[in-house]
Every structure is written in C-alpha cells, then in structure tokens.
Amino acid sequence: MWPWGHLGVAYLLYSLYSRGRFRRPPRPEPTLAVVFGSQFADLVDKPLAWGLGVLPGGRTLAHSLLFAAGLIVIVYAAAFARNRVETATAFVIAHLSHLLADLPPRLLLGYPFGSEFLLWPILTHPTFGYNERLFEPPAVVELIVTPFTDPLVFFAFDVSLFVLALGLWYVDGCPGLRYVTDLFGRGRDSSH
Template sequence: MYPWGHLAVAYLLYSLYARGRFRRPPKPAPVLAVLVGSQFADLLDKPLWFLGVFPTGRDLGHSLLFAGVLIVAVYAVALVFDRVETATAFVVAHLSHLLADLPPRFFLGYPFGTEFLLWPIVSHGTFGYSEQVFEPPELVALVVTPFTDPATFLALEFVLVGLALALWYVDGRPGLEYVRRGERGDCQGPRA
C-alpha cells in the first residue's frame, strides 16, 4: 500500500475509534500521531533497506515482535507526559499499517509475502507463492479475489483516501490548526 493509503486506513480506523470511545471526533494531537504512526514502519525500514542494512523494505518496523516493544515504549512515554490518547492514536495507526501491508492473497490462504510480520523469526521467502495453507470461506474468496488485481487494489486505495478526507472534513479537519499556528510562529497545540 502507498503512503496515502496507509494514512487513509489509519485515519478511518482512529476516527471511528475516537467516536466510539470518546463520543467525539479525534483531537488534533492524536491526528498528528495517526499521521506519524501510519508511516512509521516505512520511515524506519525503507532507509535501512536503501542503506543495505536489511534485505527488504519490510523488516524491523513491520515486525509484530518489534511492534510489541514499540507499543510498550510509546505507552510508557505517554504515561509520563499524560498523552495516552495520543499514544493510542499512534498505536492504532502503526498496527493498521502492518495490517494494510498484508497482500490480499493472504486472506485467500496464501501466506507468501507475510513473513515480515514475524521477522526475524520467520525469514523472507519462507513461503512459496503458490503455497496455500488454508481454504477461505466462499464469501471471503468472492470479496477478496478482485483486490488481488493491482489496478483494483490501487482504485480501492483512492476510494479509502476519499472516504478519509471526507471524514476528516466532517470531523472538523483536526490537526490543521497546527499548520496554521506554524505559519504564525505559534506551534503550541492543544493537549490530548
């Protein structure tokens, strides 16, 4: 998934979480945490892959094992600074990134390309492209199969971006005030 798709998925999930949990749209600080959290795995892994540290662009930052350590660290810092809501936004966004990076074929029973989730315990290339480990229910196959086509998947990303932008607008465009304050030189934002 492309960066804009990751951000869209993360914002949609966090906004729905905030509305369910707090009965209100997201606050600005958590929205910025969603922005960072939705990109964090790639911001960590892609430069390290480019520098030759890792064999692919989905290694450390994309691992569920690393995510466990990261979540503990993020909440530890959040408790010290009284920013638990913002930490939750980051965690939701980071985990949504990992979920959104799963290839659609995974939901059809083909684990090829999902090894990053258990890196370094499971190395890349462990599963063969045609190796199916389970047979999905017919309904799942019917819904998921169209998205195995790259063009259809890309179209889905743009639909998700449109939905996320619409929801962000309905939510009152949280986070935009940071940009406006930055233009005036007043970068102190509301706490969350």
C-alpha cells in the same frame, strides 16, 4: 499499500475509535499521531533497507509484530509519563493498521507468501512459496477478496480509502490543520 492508503486506513480506524470511546471526533494531537504512526514503519524500514543497506528488505524491522510489541511498550511508557495516553493510542492504532494493511490480499485466500514480515526476523523473505496455500477460505471470502488481488483494483481501493478518510477528516472539523498551519506560520513570521 501506498502512503496515502495507510493514512486513509489509519484515520478511518482512529476516527471510529475516537467516536466510540470518547463520543467525539479526534482531537488535533492524536490526529497528528495518526499521520506519523501510519507512516512510521516505512519511515524506519525503507531508508534502512534501500538507503543504507542495513536491513534486507523494505518490510522487516519496523513491520514486524516483535518490533511493534516493544514499540508499544515504549510509546505507552512515554505517554503515561507525559499524560498523553490518547495520543499514544492514536499512534499505536495507526502503526498496527499499517502492518495489517501491508498484508497481501492473497493471505485471506490462504496464501501466506508476502506476510512473513510480520514475524521478522523469525521468518525471513520468502518462507512460503507463492502458490503454497495453507487453508481454503469460504466461497464468500474468495468472492470478495479475489478482485483485490488485481493491482489496479487494489490501487483504486487504496485511493478510495484515502478520499473517504479525507472526507471524514473534513466532517470531523479538520483536526490538526490549525496546529500545523500555526506552526508553519510562526516559522515564517520569525524569519522576517
């Protein structure tokens, strides 16, 4: 999934969570945590793999559920110490949504190839063969998921999720926008 798709999925999930849990749209600080959390795995793995050559691939360390477990403990420990649990939850939802959104649609059809990153370093790339099928899905799942295995359809879906999330963010009152514009406005004012 592309960065905007990750952001779209994360914001949609967090907005639904916020409305269900707090009966209100997301607040600014958690919204910014969603933005960061939705990109965090790639911000760690891509530079370490492609830029520094420290990791064997662009989906390893920060894409692993093992790493996520430790990260969640650290994020919540810091959040409890600073009374920012809502913000921590936003980050965690966004980070976990990134991992799930990176799973190939073929996984739902029974083909685990490309999902090994979730258990890195226990499973390394590639552990499963491309045509190795572990289960046969119900016909309705195959009917719904098969179109998403086409890269063009998946890309259109990716963009659609972002546009939908952007619309919801607008309906939610653009949480976080004023904070960011004030922050950058302050930076410009201090340079004069």
